[in-house]
Amino acid sequence: MYADILILGQLLAGPKHGYEIKKNVQEALGKSFEINNNLLYPALRRFQEMGALMKEVEKADGKPDRHVYLLTETGEEIFNGLVRDFPGKAAANQLEFLVRVALFDRLEPELQLEILHKRLTVLDEEMERNRQFDLVQSQKRFTMEVIRFKIAETEHERAWVKQLIHEVQALASGTE
Template structure:
């Protein structure tokens, strides 16, 4: 779904043909985007009325399709940005695709997305802590500690992002969690 968000967000900035769109997404994210992901998504968007596909003539070559977002596509993009389902909230690209386009969202919509991510991270943190307690000393426990450290760091970062995105005071980890670090 994050690919859909990035494709529509790029088309909202500028109409383009498929190759150009793929390159912009790749340059903006660092993720490689295959034609097997790109063109089926564009076809779906076209069939749903979210984008218009206009053939552009090229000298000595077949016409290339230029894609333009429609008002339906802008509404779809907004709805995808404002919704971060629990099953996707733990996925980093899903969250970052939305965060990168927070300027499309209201303060309340930003808070919903941030809260979904925070909840997913808290669940991951709790699982890691339980696994660490149940493991014997060794490399496995070292890996669990590092994974937990990364989750704690993102939770701290997320609290600052929440404050910037909503104007609300930062949400911090419960005191017992801070003491455990």
């Protein structure tokens, strides 16, 4: 779902061709968020069929035609719905979560807090699982190295999410 959000989000700023969408996402967010052609072009066709996009063909002498995609009002509504929809399964996916955080400027503080709390719940559950596994697998050296790494990574993200919660609460109350 995060790929759909990124694709539509790129078109909020104005019309773009497929390669430009793909390039802008990677430049802005890095290789973890890379959108390959097998994902991008079927999504663009699907959005066009839904009425979320319009496609215009740009002709160029001696070059292949370029397809330029424009976001419609329906597309903006779909984008907003996708950003706001954050079920538990999405909260368990770090990329889904990070894309929502990157778009917090488009969301009201109550929804920002809901997203942050859902992710914090997932991280708390992950922390407990890692600690349980830690006790069971204490004899396997490299397994333990991975578990220690995952615990440290989860603790770091938990601290960051808690910091974001405090920042959103402070902004919402006007104390920052």
